[in-house]
Amino acid sequence: MPIPQFPQHSRGWDDLSEQMSSFRERDVDWRNSRTGLYVFHAGDDVLEVGAKAYNMYHVENGLGLKTAFPSLNRMYGDVIANGLALFGAAEGGGDMSSGGTESIFLAVKSCRDWSVAQGRDVQGATIVAPYSAHPAFDKAAHYLGLEVVRVPVAADHRADLDAMTAAVTDRTIMLVGSAPCYPYGVIDPITELGVLAQKNDLWLHVDACVGGYFLPFLRTIYDEQGLALEPFDFRVDGVRSISADLHKYGFAPKAASTVFYRSADEHAHQHFAFKDWPCGEMTTPTASGSRPGGAIAGAWAVQNYLGQEGYTERARQVVAAQKAIVEGARQVGLQPLHDSALPILALATPKGQMGKIWSGLRKQGWYLGGVQEPEALHMMVQPNHLKVAQELVEALGSAVAGSQTEKDPGGPRYA
Numbered sequence: 028m029p030i031p032q033f034p035q036h037s038r039g040w041d042d043l044s045e046q047m048s049s050f051r052e053r054d055v056d057w058r059n060s061r062t063g064l065y066v067f068h069a070g071d072d073v074l075e076v077g078a079k080a081y082n083m084y085h086v087e088n089g090l091g092l093k094t095a096f097p098s099l100n101r102m103y104g105d106v107i108a109n110g111l112a113l114f115g116a117a118e119g120g121g122d123m124s125s126g127g128t129e130s131i132f133l134a135v136k137s138c139r140d141w142s143v144a145q146g147r148d149v150q151g152a153t154i155v156a157p158y159s160a161h162p163a164f165d166k167a168a169h170y171l172g173l174e175v176v177r178v179p180v181a182a183d184h185r186a187d188l189d190a191m192t193a194a195v196t197d198r199t200i201m202l203v204g205s206a207p208c209y210p211y212g213v214i215d216p217i218t219e220l221g222v223l224a225q226k227n228d229l230w231l232h233v234d235a236c237v238g239g240y241f242l243p244f245l246r247t248i249y250d251e252q253g254l255a256l257e258p259f260d261f262r263v264d265g266v267r268s269i270s271a272d273l274h275k276y277g278f279a280p281k282a283a284s285t286v287f288y289r290s291a292d293e294h295a296h297q298h299f300a301f302k303d304w305p306c307g308e309m310t311t312p313t314a315s316g317s318r319p320g321g322a323i324a325g326a327w328a329v330q331n332y333l334g335q336e337g338y339t340e341r342a343r344q345v346v347a348a349q350k351a352i353v354e355g356a357r358q359v360g361l362q363p364l365h366d367s368a369l370p371i372l373a374l375a376t377p378k379g380q381m382g383k384i385w386s387g388l389r390k391q392g393w394y395l396g397g398v399q400e401p402e403a404l405h406m407m408v409q410p411n412h413l414k415v416a417q418e419l420v421e422a423l424g425s426a427v428a429g430s431q432t433e434k435d436p437g438g439p440r441y442a
């Protein structure tokens with residue numbers, strides 16, 4: 028195909044927006060909450076606040092937040108302070124980043140450079156992680172000259188403590204636990220991993236990219252019911268860093284995540300400084316140079332719009348939606364891998380059927396995720412799913428009933 032020419036003439040906004048809307052024709056139907064991944068919908072009001080705030084600061088640049096934009100610096104500081112408070116930090120520090128992958132990269136880099144400062148040889152050093160950990164750890168290790176040792180999970184799909192212990196060698200610098208992990212939606216035994224980390228002087232990172240801005244509000248609901256939510260954050264000794272995504276259950280516009288450290292010393296290893304060029308010293312805290320002011324403003328506005336009350340209310344909607352979907356799914360023969368109120372739902376499908384059921388749902392306008400081991404349909408349940416839970420159950424019923432004649436596309440690809 029010939030390479031198209033660069034646009035020659037200016038075009039008006041009406042013309043552009045019409046064409047851009049037409050580009051969306053084959054996109055997934057997230058506005059009607061028919062997606063189980065990629066987007067997070069906590070109501071049109073929340074989307075509007077995020078979009079307005081993003082737009083208000085879409086030109087400002089986070090690179091200059093300490094120099095040119097006290098406005099961004101104020102909001103950035105608030106978002107970090109809010110996270111530290113939420114995760115029970117006594118001191119420490121943190122930063123905003125572009126997403127979970129960058130937050131994890133930054134935590135791994137900090138751990139590596141902190142280990143060097145302790146006099147360790149880190150060439151080819153290992154990160155011991157459960158098989159269920161997000162690939163972002165492998166990406167970080169690939170960039171940073173480290174190696175991830177993935178350890179099979181226990182029968183309950185949580186990190187297997189004995190297997191993790193056995194995988195630790197004198198080359199290990201980091202342990203990973205997720206709260207919860209993406210594939211199964213279960214929280215790893217963070218307290219026990221904290222003990223293992225302390226015993227071996229290892230850095231424990233908790234990947235709370237999904238749960239970071241959900242679990243603290245689920246805890247409020249549990250407290251009302253006299254239930255206990257296991258600790259997953261800095262309240263657990265041995266946890267040195269946490270990644271938590273604002274653009275997931277923080278309901279902020281993308282690209283927005285946070286990474287936190289127990290101490291300022293550990294945090295300091297994240298930063299990169301350079302001065303041997305014509306413009307003098309340049310210190311950047313994250314992997315990016317320029318950073319979207321809109322993402323900082325959007326996260327600040329949504330956090331303040333919702334507050335503890337709003338997030339707790341949205342968590343209640345997630346719990347109710349999850350319950351309704353699970354009850355309906357059971358009636359059409361699909362069992363959840365785990366009984367819990369956590370937002371990630373994995374519905375076990377009969378052997379060889381996941382791709383077919385997934386495809387049947389896709390044809391009815393639904394876009395869910397999938398797990399291969401064991402086979403399961405997968406979704407991150409969101410507040411707006413409460414309105415469509417019954418419709419999803421009906422679609423599941425038809426997809427299960429029609430799966431014998433459905434072609435198997437091999438399940439969904441994530442990217």
Ligand SMILES: Cc1ncc(COP(=O)(O)O)c(C=O)c1O
Pocket residue numbers: 125126127128129161163205207208209234235236237272284
């Ligand atoms: C547990 C977990 N960690 C990390 C990530 C990576 O986040 P992002 O896609 O924002 O880079 C995800 C994404 O779904 C996740 O579920």
